[in-house]
Amino acid sequence: MTSETERTRAAEDAAPDEPASLLRQPRAVWAVAFACVIAFMGIGLVDPILKPIADQLGASASQVSLLFTSYMAIMGVAMLITGVVSTRIGAKRTLLLGLVLIIAFAALAGTSDTVGGIVGFRAGWGLGNALFVATALSTIVVSARGSTAQAVILYEAALGLGIAVGPLVGGALGELTWRAPFFGVAALMVVALVATSVLLPTTRPAGRRTSLADPFKALRYPGLLTVAVTALLYNFGFFTLLAFTPFxxxxxxxxxxxxxxGWGVLLAVTSVWVAPVLKRRFGTVATIVGALVLFALDLVMMAVLTESKPALAVGVILAGAFLGVNNTVITEAVMVAAPVDRPVASAAYSFVRFSGGAVAPFLAGKLGEEISVHLPFWVGAAAVSVAAGVMLLGRRFLGLGGRTP
Known part of the structure; x- marks a missing residue:
């Protein structure tokens, strides 16, 4: 029998959106959202310092790209245990554990004198991020006022703001030394740890404990699998852009x-204000496919004009618009893609999609070093194009093929 909480949430999801309610949230939601901003800074923070690290530590582009690969690979695998941990110790303790791990490994990365050491500490950072990010999404969705769509927009706004600020902080601190951004994140995460500890009420473990097998069982639902594979391929292009373009x-x-x-600002703006409008106007599937096609074309432009720095800069910034729209709409689709608990759906989806984020940086670096500087962008464009095809082929499993209510 459906619980009262689930009936209430279902009624909220079915109700028309009330944009004004988006900002009227409990303090606990804002605390988690703030911590999300700092956590997502870690994704883009290392972009500006990739080349300085390579130059000062005598590493190649593919070796330095392992900072992304280890981070994303461990983060993806660790997503499988987030539900197991949170249903046993509660969401708040899981969030705090994740934040403590991020603080520790970010600081350790700043003390390392080898690329291998930084790569290893980034893996530990990814473990902390997995525990925090997966639990944060479900915590915001459950705790926020308004519909699930509005809660996802709030989460994506935090993601976008963090991704936008990360490179700015990384670039500013990186002018001093490549170590400074790592110490900066550790310090900011201490603030996030205190805010989450004080403002988020203690949460009891869930009534039903999830198992390691639950995310894999969830992927048996064709709708969730369609969205996850789409995200895997799209993230291949995303992290090619993120990890290789600085070189x-x-x-x-x-x-x-x-x-x-600039890329992150456009991502944040489109994820909050543009994505909901496009979704209402064209429907979920059409919006996702349209954003993916435009992103693929953007990567094609970058592949053709790789030797033009202005063209690369414009391509990076424009990509933020397409990624912002896609991130919000596809995350909303995950929440309703399978009849499973939202944390389980999130864990299954994140495990699959971060595989693309783990492989792409290293492969892009190798292709750029050994074959052609243009090739990583061509491969990224091809992967994103296939992602659009997967979404179109699997749309019948989503129940989202037409316009959304």
Whole structure:
């Protein structure tokens, strides 16, 4: 029998959106959202310092790209245990554990003198991020006032703001030393840890404990599998852009930070204000496919004009618009893609999609070093194009093929 909480949430999901209610949230929601901003800074923070790290530690582009690969690979695998942990110790303790791990490994990365050491500490950072991010999404969805769609928009706004600020902070601190951004994140995460500890009420473990097998069982639902595979391929293009572009740009940390800051700002703006409008106008599937096609074309432009720094800068910033729209709409689709608990759906989806984020940076670096500087963008464009095809082929499993209510 459906619980009263689930009936209430279902009624909220079915009700028309009330934009004004988006900002009227409990303090606990804002505390988690703030911590999300800092957590997502870690994704773009290392972009401006990739080349300085490579230059100062004598590493190649593919070796330095492992900072992304280890982070995303461990984060993806660790997503499978987030539900197991949170249903046993409660959401708040899981969030705090994740934050403590991020603080510790970010600081350790700043003390390392080898690329291998930084790569290893980034893996530990990814473990902490997995525990925090997966639990944060479900916590915001459950705790926020308004519909699930509005809660997802709030989460994506935090994601976008964090991704936007990350390169800016990384670029500014990276001008001092490549170590400074790592210590900066650790310090900011201490603030997030205190805010979450004080403002988020203690949460009891869930009534039903999830198992390691639950995310894999969830992927048996064709709707969730369709969205997850789409995200895997799309993330391949996303992290090719993120991890490889700083090398052909060949600019200073501050300049790269400013370019990716523009990308992140556009991502945040479109995820909050543009994505809901497009979804209401064209429907979920059409909006996702349209954003993916435009992103693929953007990568094609970057593949053709790789030797033009202005073209690469424009391509990076424009990508923020397509990624912002896609991130919000596809995350909403995950929440209703399978009849399973939302934390389980989130864990299954994140496990699959971060696989693309783990493989792409290293492969892009190798292709760029050994074959052609243009090839990583061509491969990224092909992966994103296939993602659009997967979404179209699997739309019948989503129940979202037409216009949304």
């Amino acid at each position: 052909p740009l060949n600019l200073g940390a501050k300049e790269v930070g400013l370019i990716f800051f």
